[in-house]
Amino acid sequence: MLDASIFVFIMDLNIRNLMPKTLDGQITMEKTPSYFVTNEAPKRIHSMARDTKLIVVVRNPITRAISDYTQTLSKKPEIPSFEVLAFKNRTLGLIDASWSAIRIGIYALHLENWLQYFPLSQILFVSGERLISDPAGEMAKVQDFLGLKRIVTDKHFYFNETKGFPCLKKPEDSGAPRCLGKSKGRTHPKIDPDVIHRLKKFYKPFNMMFYQMIGQNFQWEQEETQ
Numbered sequence: 001m002l003d004a005s006i007f008v009f010i011m012d013l014n015i016r017n018l019m020p021k022t023l024d025g026q027i028t029m030e031k032t033p034s035y036f037v038t039n040e041a042p043k044r045i046h047s048m049a050r051d052t053k054l055i056v057v058v059r060n061p062i063t064r065a066i067s068d069y070t071q072t073l074s075k076k077p078e079i080p081s082f083e084v085l086a087f088k089n090r091t092l093g094l095i096d097a098s099w100s101a102i103r104i105g106i107y108a109l110h111l112e113n114w115l116q117y118f119p120l121s122q123i124l125f126v127s128g129e130r131l132i133s134d135p136a137g138e139m140a141k142v143q144d145f146l147g148l149k150r151i152v153t154d155k156h157f158y159f160n161e162t163k164g165f166p167c168l169k170k171p172e173d174s175g176a177p178r179c180l181g182k183s184k185g186r187t188h189p190k191i192d193p194d195v196i197h198r199l200k201k202f203y204k205p206f207n208m209m210f211y212q213m214i215g216q217n218f219q220w221e222q223e224e225t226q
Contacts, residue, residue: 027146037103037110046117054118055142059128060220061105061207062199066188068101074186083195095202102199108209115213125214129223135166196225 022028035041036056045052058064069082079085086102088094097103104110114123124145130138136154143150157166160179169177204221211217 027148036114039113042114042117050117052118052122053146054114054123055126055145056123057126057128057131058107058218060218060223060225061102061107061203062196062220062225063223064105064128065101065199066191066225068104070186070188072101073189082189082191086195086199093198095198097202102202105203106206108206108213111210111213120214123214125216127218129218132165135168200225 020028035045065086066082069085073079083090085099086096088096095102097106124142126138126142135157136152139152140150143152156168156170158169158177159165160167163179165180167177167179200221207218207220
């Protein structure tokens, strides 16, 4: 949910017929992390439903890359270290932008593809960091963007200290809250500070371009990353 995911809110009736049944007034949605970085996705979605509203969850690309690596490492413990995979040539400081964990975080590159088909007015960019620190605040923006009444508020969240993420609850419901699954909240491996420094230099111009394109500054350059 927090790694450059894109939520597609379906407005077209024919596509709705392929989705689970919803009641009048409900919004049909579909979410897949790979949409945002798949070259063919914008054109295909536009051809099916050009009025679709898009919500993209983004986070600091360095944290995102380390998280991506951590998930892969849990399934393939034999893979090389993050430091080895991140560089074409570490001595020269050449980052390997062909590695998917690095490439996905070049948000400006992927956004250019989407803007060929959708105006910025149909795209909302949500901060993955603030989804953790202020989930109700970010959800307020989402509800406003979709033209919905602000039903989801502070009372629907509590912070799970073990997972390090907020959990969703229904105040009127005594059932167990919904928390992120076992694959989320894994401890990240310790990364050499010099590697973090080099990645900050690599991503900075792309981040600046992204901020300019969307008119929003996530201030990732000011964060302590690990």
